[in-house]
Amino acid sequence: MTRISRRSMLRATALTAAVAALSACGPSTKAGQEQTSGAAGVPGTPGTTTIQHWDWWVTQGPTIDNEIKLFEAKNPSIKVVKTTQVTDQYPNLLQLAVKANTAPDVLLIPSTPDLVEQIGQNWLKPLNEWATDKWQAGFPSDSFAEGSNVFGGKVYSAPYDGPAPWLQLYLNNTVFKNAGLVDANGKARVPQNWDDVRGMAQTITKAGSGNFFGWGFGDKQQFVLPWQLMMCQRSGTPDAQTSFDLRTGHYTWASNPVFADWIKFFTGMKSDGSIISQAMSIDDEQARVQFATGKFGMLIGGVWVQSGWQQTNPDFSDYTVAALPYNGSKPTSFFYRTPGGVGFGLSGETKLGDAAWSWFEWLNSPDAAIRWVQAGQGLRVFPQANKPDYAKTEPYREYMNVALNGTRLAPAPSLVHPTMSQVKPQSTLPDIQGILEGIYTGQIADAKSALQDLQSRQDAAQAAAIKDAQSRSVKVDPAWWTVTDWNLTEDYPTKS
Amino acid sequence: MADSAFVTNRSIAQPTAAGRRARDFVRFLRRHGWSYLFLLPMFLLVIPFVIYPLLASVQITLYNWDGIGNPTEYVGLDNFARVAHDPLFWGAFQHTFTYAAVLVPIQLTLALILALVLNNPRLKGATIYRAIYFSPVVTSAALVGIVVSLLLNSLGTPINDLLTHLRIIAQPIDWLGDPRFALATIIAVGIWHTLGYNLVYFLAGLQSIPRDLYEAAAVDGANVWQRFIQITVPMLRDVGAVIVFLAILGSLQVFDLVLVMTGGGPYYASEVVSTYIYHFAFTPASVGAQANVGYASAAALFMGVLVMGLTGLQLLTVALMRRRSAQLR
Numbered sequence: 001m002t003r004i005s006r007r008s009m010l011r012a013t014a015l016t017a018a019v020a021a022l023s024a025c026g027p028s029t030k031a032g033q034e035q036t037s038g039a040a041g042v043p044g045t046p047g048t049t050t051i052q053h054w055d056w057w058v059t060q061g062p063t064i065d066n067e068i069k070l071f072e073a074k075n076p077s078i079k080v081v082k083t084t085q086v087t088d089q090y091p092n093l094l095q096l097a098v099k100a101n102t103a104p105d106v107l108l109i110p111s112t113p114d115l116v117e118q119i120g121q122n123w124l125k126p127l128n129e130w131a132t133d134k135w136q137a138g139f140p141s142d143s144f145a146e147g148s149n150v151f152g153g154k155v156y157s158a159p160y161d162g163p164a165p166w167l168q169l170y171l172n173n174t175v176f177k178n179a180g181l182v183d184a185n186g187k188a189r190v191p192q193n194w195d196d197v198r199g200m201a202q203t204i205t206k207a208g209s210g211n212f213f214g215w216g217f218g219d220k221q222q223f224v225l226p227w228q229l230m231m232c233q234r235s236g237t238p239d240a241q242t243s244f245d246l247r248t249g250h251y252t253w254a255s256n257p258v259f260a261d262w263i264k265f266f267t268g269m270k271s272d273g274s275i276i277s278q279a280m281s282i283d284d285e286q287a288r289v290q291f292a293t294g295k296f297g298m299l300i301g302g303v304w305v306q307s308g309w310q311q312t313n314p315d316f317s318d319y320t321v322a323a324l325p326y327n328g329s330k331p332t333s334f335f336y337r338t339p340g341g342v343g344f345g346l347s348g349e350t351k352l353g354d355a356a357w358s359w360f361e362w363l364n365s366p367d368a369a370i371r372w373v374q375a376g377q378g379l380r381v382f383p384q385a386n387k388p389d390y391a392k393t394e395p396y397r398e399y400m401n402v403a404l405n406g407t408r409l410a411p412a413p414s415l416v417h418p419t420m421s422q423v424k425p426q427s428t429l430p431d432i433q434g435i436l437e438g439i440y441t442g443q444i445a446d447a448k449s450a451l452q453d454l455q456s457r458q459d460a461a462q463a464a465a466i467k468d469a470q471s472r473s474v475k476v477d478p479a480w481w482t483v484t485d486w487n488l489t490e491d492y493p494t495k496s
Numbered sequence: 497m498a499d500s501a502f503v504t505n506r507s508i509a510q511p512t513a514a515g516r517r518a519r520d521f522v523r524f525l526r527r528h529g530w531s532y533l534f535l536l537p538m539f540l541l542v543i544p545f546v547i548y549p550l551l552a553s554v555q556i557t558l559y560n561w562d563g564i565g566n567p568t569e570y571v572g573l574d575n576f577a578r579v580a581h582d583p584l585f586w587g588a589f590q591h592t593f594t595y596a597a598v599l600v601p602i603q604l605t606l607a608l609i610l611a612l613v614l615n616n617p618r619l620k621g622a623t624i625y626r627a628i629y630f631s632p633v634v635t636s637a638a639l640v641g642i643v644v645s646l647l648l649n650s651l652g653t654p655i656n657d658l659l660t661h662l663r664i665i666a667q668p669i670d671w672l673g674d675p676r677f678a679l680a681t682i683i684a685v686g687i688w689h690t691l692g693y694n695l696v697y698f699l700a701g702l703q704s705i706p707r708d709l710y711e712a713a714a715v716d717g718a719n720v721w722q723r724f725i726q727i728t729v730p731m732l733r734d735v736g737a738v739i740v741f742l743a744i745l746g747s748l749q750v751f752d753l754v755l756v757m758t759g760g761g762p763y764y765a766s767e768v769v770s771t772y773i774y775h776f777a778f779t780p781a782s783v784g785a786q787a788n789v790g791y792a793s794a795a796a797l798f799m800g801v802l803v804m805g806l807t808g809l810q811l812l813t814v815a816l817m818r819r820r821s822a823q824l825r
Binding site (some may be wrong): 089092095117120218222236278280282427429438440445 | 670676
């Protein structure tokens with residue numbers, strides 16, 4: 001190679017490197033940086049403060065966008081830049097952002113890791129500077145609880161959602177009509193118990209002749225089968241998600257017969273041919289679209305599906321919302337809530353505490369709560385926002401009627417004994433999601449043994465976690481996990 | 497006189513051994529320096545993004561760690577013991593090897609056949625065909641997985657409709673949700689997705705075989721099959737061994753397709769080691785439980801040792817074959 005061409009190459013390399021270095025220097029979006037540019041690169045007025053907001057809400061997105069618009073109109077010196085992250089990666093993304101000093105100013109607090117760990121890692125800022133007694137008094141009386149959203153006397157969040165069952169049964173009225181399952185007024189007949197569901201599913205499937213079916217779900221993302229199992233929640237178990245029963249202090253997958261009964265009922269529906277064939281390979285959003293287009297008649301989902309249909313199937317509104325069916329002749333348990341609650345928080349890194357608090361306060365105000373309910377996004381913690389009159393559609397009014405009486409107050413020993421949060425059971429596989437998949441697809445032939453195995457493993461993991469915490473000098477007593485005088489049909493106020 | 501002066505000068509300037517080595521090194525750099533300079537950026541990137549994480553993860557395998565903050569719960573080799581005793585890990589291991597064992601022979605056979613066809617100088621439009629067969633390779637595996645999932649299981653299920661119309665199947669099949677078909681479906685998509693790589697490798701190998709050999713064989717009366725067996729196969733042996741090992745190594749690391757198409761389900765029927773590791777590292781296994789990056793790192797190290805072992809075997813095999821070729825010459 002000649003000297004001249006080598007020099008040219010070196011010059012070209014140096015030029016390329018310089019251009020790359022210059023292009024890497026761009027505007028930063030670190031939390032707490034005061035910027036003169038507004039959101040999304042739009043030039044703003046000098047002195048505008050830009051705060052970053054993170055959540056994982058998709059169907060609720062337009063409602064939050066509207067709140068941002070209203071907030072900015074009232075607070076022209078503050079701009080809110082919202083980022084909607086992927087739901088199941090949210091904790092990982094937040095952790096990376098904290099490590100990179102780019103955490104948002106206001107964030108929807110993830111459920112994992114637990115709040116104690118998030119606080120320990122400085123993910124969250126104490127709000128006591130702004131969350132005065134007067135502000136807290138605007139919330140219902142048990143909204144702030146030590147061990148829930150208050151730790152060491154410091155407030156880290158406020159409850160956002162209202163007390164409501166988080167899943168309901170949805171009925172496609174057109175499918176029900178086509179199957180002849182309507183009452184004297186032409187409205188879809190609502191199944192009350194599992195026998196009703198199975199019978200109606202068979203009737204619908206027979207009427208459909210392969211064009212539509214009785215029941216559907218989409219479990220491709222591997223979290224929806226446990227939603228079907230939530231039909232046990234009103235059938236004598238305090239926690240159909242984990243099976244942990246505070247009355248005994250143990251997991252109850254095998255010892256509470258309701259779970260085996262449900263498996264028999266649900267696999268029976270499958271063998272009847274009443275469930276859509278692609279249930280295991282479509283995701284929940286695809287299943288919702290199939291429901292909206294009349295491919296099946298019954299679906300389990302949360303209130304978010306209603307705003308989702310407004311976006312994906314805006315012409316679809318002919319559906320009924322009902323409470324989850326129970327086993328037997330009447331419900332013997334409810335959905336449960338505990339004092340406190342967690343919603344949004346301020347980042348531990350934010351340097352714009354005042355501006356971030358303004359936006360946080362706005363989101364957690366009774367007026368914003370009323371708009372949230374009116375937008376069909378569910379109940380809020382403020383009772384004055386949860387009036388059925390605020391419902392703009394019949395299905396949403398049905399949801400509110402189901403939700404308003406669907407919960408009871410549960411014991412919350414972790415609020416009395418905050419060290420319980422330091423007991424962290426090891427994950428054990430296969431978990432209930434895996435086992436339900438295996439039973440549903442036929443890969444697990446002996447469901448009873450599988451449930452017993454899961455129960456034993458989870459009990460062992462719990463016991464090992466308690467022992468491990470004690471070996472680390474954490475004061476915990478296994479007896480704290482047992483509340484023998486809990487009546488599932490009544491409120492249980494937390495006793496200190 | 498000049499000669500003796502020259503000789504004298506030369507005798508004064510006798511180089512030392514160190515000086516000779518330095519000169520040899522400078523000569524070496526002059527001859528090969530640019531090659532190493534062009535390799536340097538990649539080498540510098542491999543250190544922080546491959547070597548360092550590999551070494552750092554060895555330390556993490558000794559801890560139970562949920563990925564938040566720093567690892568503090570030392571468990572020694574307990575994670576390795578748990579991996580070794582976990583039937584789900586060995587199931588994933590088996591699926592990974594099944595994936596490789598089925599994909600590699602089928603894909604390489606198809607790739608060789610296509611390469612032989614495309615190597616025909618009389619074939620018109622060979623470049624276009626080559627581009628068509630290579631286009632899946634440049635398509636993101638995640639995108640391929642999503643599109644195929646939609647074709648197989650979404651509204652209308654066109655593939656099921658076609659198969660039932662042709663009476664190949666009696667009832668629609670849930671290709672990705674039925675444990676009997678999930679892994680096989682992923683393998684089929686994998687064969688199609690990376691076929692282009694091996695096609696191009698084989699084509700390059702075929703084009704390096706001198707045409708004279710085929711002409712001479714034809715003159716001697718050898719038919720097509722005899723020319724393939726006696727000329728093509730032996731001449732492709734060296735490059736073929738490399739292709740086989742690369743294909744095996746690539747298929748052992750399958751991840752995107754599985755994660756997007758089935759997530760490893762239903763009930764671990766299509767779980768491979770990569771998705772097993774991913775689920776433990778980034779996704780809490782159940783409600784209320786925590787991810788365990790330490791455990792996931794232990795499983796990853798297992799797999800990494802295996803893949804490195806296979807790489808070593810590949811290098812050894814290629815070296816042996818080259819030595820044998822040199823001896824034959």
